[in-house]
Amino acid sequence: MPEEFNGLNGQERLKAENDFLKMKLMLEQGAEFGNMDTQNQLPANVENQFLNYIMEFEKHAENPTYIKVFDKIGRPTQFKPVAEILDNEIEDEWGNLLTYLGKHNINFDVCSPNISMRELYRFVTEELFEHEMSDINIPGATSNFIYDEFYPDPVFENSNAASHECINYILQKAPIEWTHHFRKDRLRLNEHFPISIEQFKAIPDSYKDAYDHIEIRDITVVNCLVEEDQSIVDGKYLIQVQTGNDELQISGNWKVYFEKDDKFGYWDIYEVQVEGINF
Numbered sequence: 001m002p003e004e005f006n007g008l009n010g011q012e013r014l015k016a017e018n019d020f021l022k023m024k025l026m027l028e029q030g031a032e033f034g035n036m037d038t039q040n041q042l043p044a045n046v047e048n049q050f051l052n053y054i055m056e057f058e059k060h061a062e063n064p065t066y067i068k069v070f071d072k073i074g075r076p077t078q079f080k081p082v083a084e085i086l087d088n089e090i091e092d093e094w095g096n097l098l099t100y101l102g103k104h105n106i107n108f109d110v111c112s113p114n115i116s117m118r119e120l121y122r123f124v125t126e127e128l129f130e131h132e133m134s135d136i137n138i139p140g141a142t143s144n145f146i147y148d149e150f151y152p153d154p155v156f157e158n159s160n161a162a163s164h165e166c167i168n169y170i171l172q173k174a175p176i177e178w179t180h181h182f183r184k185d186r187l188r189l190n191e192h193f194p195i196s197i198e199q200f201k202a203i204p205d206s207y208k209d210a211y212d213h214i215e216i217r218d219i220t221v222v223n224c225l226v227e228e229d230q231s232i233v234d235g236k237y238l239i240q241v242q243t244g245n246d247e248l249q250i251s252g253n254w255k256v257y258f259e260k261d262d263k264f265g266y267w268d269i270y271e272v273q274v275e276g277i278n279f
Helices: 003-007 010-029 044-064 090-103 117-126 154-171 199-207
Strands: 064-066 108-109 132-134 143-146 187-189 192-195 211-225 232-245 244-259 265-272
Touching: 010 044, 010 132, 090 108, 090 117, 154 211, 154 232, 154 244, 154 265, 192 199
Parallel strands: 108 143, 187 265
Antiparallel strands: 064 132, 187 192, 211 232, 232 244, 244 265
């Protein structure tokens, strides 16, 4: 820090240092800092920690170094091969492994409920230990790994996308906004084909405008089929709609069709069928 900061008291020094760091980040990294009124400003010490974290992160990004996870965590020898662990021991062994990783600022998680603790233990000790990670040594920084990023579970992911991020969005009263899982054109919604993603959003939104209130009572996945680059998820729904004092329950089956993107490996929705609703 500049020597002229030495004559300042604690808070004044922190604020001056923060202004200096922000100016440095703006000039060297193109950072932008919005104007905040005094009441919404971070405490000077918290802002200082954040700015120093960003400085260290940018410094590492300019000259990145990599290290195996096994070396990063001190090359532990206490974790037995998965084949040597009895079924009644795996829960404790898995818990010990997670705790050890956490002590070395590594977080590990899994999204799919279909993965056993034994498989997670095997993956970490046999594969993740050999994985190269960015060797960042910044106080408070963590490295995060998710099992599903290495071994996606299309049955879980497509079922979740179909029910929560497709059928739920179509049936809820609020307009459709999030369409991350959808193809952008040549879509089908019931008999509407071919339509763009904007048309796909507008059709159910127009239908829902006829009701004052829509309550989703149930959305259930019945089955998910995955075959090579095609997947179909089907289920049932129950909603209650209200117009004025009139209430009506609507129920039926639904199907969501996916295709796998050859280039990126993502599953994109290209067709949705919802029985019982005349969009």
